[in-house]
Amino acid sequence: MPPMLSVAIITLNEEENLGRTLASVSFADEIIVIDSNSTDRTVEIAESFGAKVFQEPWQGFAAQKNSAIAKCSGVWVLSLDADEELSPELRTQIRTLLPSNPPADAYFLKRRNLFLGRWIKHGGYYPDPKLRLFRRAAANFTSSPKFQDRPVHETISFDGSSATLDYDLIHHAYPTLENYLEHMDRYSTLGAKLLIANGRTSKSWLAFYWNVLFVPHWTFTWNYIFRLGFLDGREGLLLHLYHSAYVSWKYAKAWHTTHAPRGR
Structure with missing residues (x-):
C-alpha cells in the first residue's frame, strides 16, 4: 500500500x-x-x-x-x-x-x-x-x-x-522589519509587472493620483479601522501602514516603468 x-x-x-x-x-x-x-x-x-x-x-x-x-x-x-x-x-x-x-x-x-x-x-x-x-x-x-x-x-x-x-x-x-520591507519592495516590483500586463499604468493625471495616493490611503483605513487592525497593537499599525506603502509602490513602479523619462 x-x-x-x-x-x-x-x-x-x-x-x-x-x-x-x-x-x-x-x-x-x-x-x-x-x-x-x-x-x-x-x-x-x-x-x-x-x-x-x-x-x-x-x-x-x-x-x-x-x-x-x-x-x-x-x-x-x-x-x-x-x-x-x-x-x-x-x-x-x-x-x-x-x-x-x-x-x-x-x-x-x-x-x-x-x-x-x-x-x-x-x-x-x-x-x-x-x-x-x-x-x-x-x-x-x-x-x-x-x-x-x-x-x-x-x-x-x-x-x-x-x-x-x-x-x-x-x-x-x-520576524524583522528589514525582512518585511525587503519583501514588499520585491513584491511591489512584481506586482507592477502584473499591473502593466493588465494595462493599469496610471496614464492619466487623475489615475496616477488615485492609484498612488488614494488607493493606499483607503487600503490602510479599511484594514486598520473598519477591519479592526488597530486591535493588534503597534505591530498591527506598522503592518497596515507599510502594506499601504506597498500598494503605492507597485502603482508608482508600473507608472515609472512605462513612462520614458522626459528631457530636461
Whole structure:
C-alpha cells in the first residue's frame, strides 16, 4: 500500500526556518523537499529529518510546488512553505483524520500569520484559509502563465469536495522589519509587472493620483479601522501602514516603468 501522507516543501536558503517546519510534520510517512541550490545548511537540515531532497533550478512557485507534488507517493499531500509549521492541535487533527477515510478531497487550513512575532488576528489577516491538504490525484498549483515567478498568490485547483480543519497553520512570516520591507519592495516590483500586463499604468493625471495616493490611503483605513487592525497593537499599525506603502509602490513602479523619462 502507498504511504498515507506525503509533505511537499520547496526551499531556498531556509536554514533559519526549515527545522521548525520539519519537526512539526515528523509524523508524516514521507517528506519531499525541492531545493533550488541553497548555499546555507538547508539541505543538511532536510536530510537530518529524513527528507528526500531534489535539486532543481527555480521555475516559479507554481511549477516548483507541482514538481514537489509529482514526487510524492502518499495518498494525501500536505504542501507547506518553509516558514510555516503545524500547531500541535492541527498535527493531532490531521493524524486522526486521514486514517478515517475522510469525505472531502481537499482541506483548507486556517493560517495564523505572525508579524514581528505577534499573531495578527484582525485587519483581514485571520483566519486566512489556505488549501494545503489534498488527495494527491485531486489537485495541483496554478498561476499566471505570464508570471511564473510570482512571489505569492499561486493557487491550488482541485476536483472534488472541500472542507476546513479546525486548527491553525502557523506562518512565521516576517520576524524583522528589514525582512518585511525587503519583501514588499520585491513584491511591489512584481506586482507592477502584473499591473502593466493588465494595462493599469496610471496614464492619466487623475489615475496616477488615485492609484498612488488614494488607493493606499483607503487600503490602510479599511484594514486598520473598519477591519479592526488597530486591535493588534503597534505591530498591527506598522503592518497596515507599510502594506499601504506597498500598494503605492507597485502603482508608482508600473507608472515609472512605462513612462520614458522626459528631457530636461
